[in-house]
């Protein structure tokens with residue numbers, strides 16, 4: 001690759017395939033969802049290869065234990081369907097590169113590098129800025145329990161040494177969303193614990209006609225769901 005005239009091409013997706021040969025390599029969690037980055041003059045643009053309708057689910061694989069760097073995913077709910085992918089050729093100024101900057105993120109969402117599982121994009125005190133090489137890169141997004149997770153990123157052209165944005169270049173913004181469904185009905189406030197606060201949460205859900213109040217899963221919210229909540233609570237999760 002000519003460093004002066006950086007050419008990014010989707011043909012560089014081989015790295016992911018190579019990684020998949022590792023015995024304990026984690027799985028993506030579903031079809032690849034590519035975040036297509038393209039250059040249009042002095043601006044970056046983003047498009048979705050596959051329209052994403054709603055949050056993407058983070059999965060836990062209780063029987064899988066990874067060794068080595070991938071062990072950071074052990075016990076987590078994770079997904080790597082979102083992948084950065086170059087759409088066409090890039091011609092960037094010498095000494096520059098493409099960067100992804102975390103603008104905002106759910107505090108409990110963690111991101112790990114696609115290839116070496118190092119924490120990136122603000123995870124574990126890492127920099128909020130991560131340099132993308134231009135090859136297909138499916139980073140790992142992980143969380144510890146039920147909930148909704150979101151991250152907003154800015155993609156820009158920056159100085160390869162300082163990562164400072166280059167003047168005169170347009171950036172692109174995108175927001176990604178994930179979720180972990182709450183499979184513990186009695187845990188109404190979805191904090192991963194069963195305790196008295198879930199009773200308060202059930203009352204609030206009942207009054208708000210929130211589907212979470214439907215503890216017997218019959219499609220309607222009525223007083224029988226109170227009895228059902230007690231039963232679910234006693235059954236535990």
Ligand SMILES: [Ca+2]
Nearest residue numbers: 187191193198
């Ligand atoms: Ca709870």
Ligand SMILES: [Ca+2]
Nearest residue numbers: 214218220225
């Ligand atoms: Ca019901």
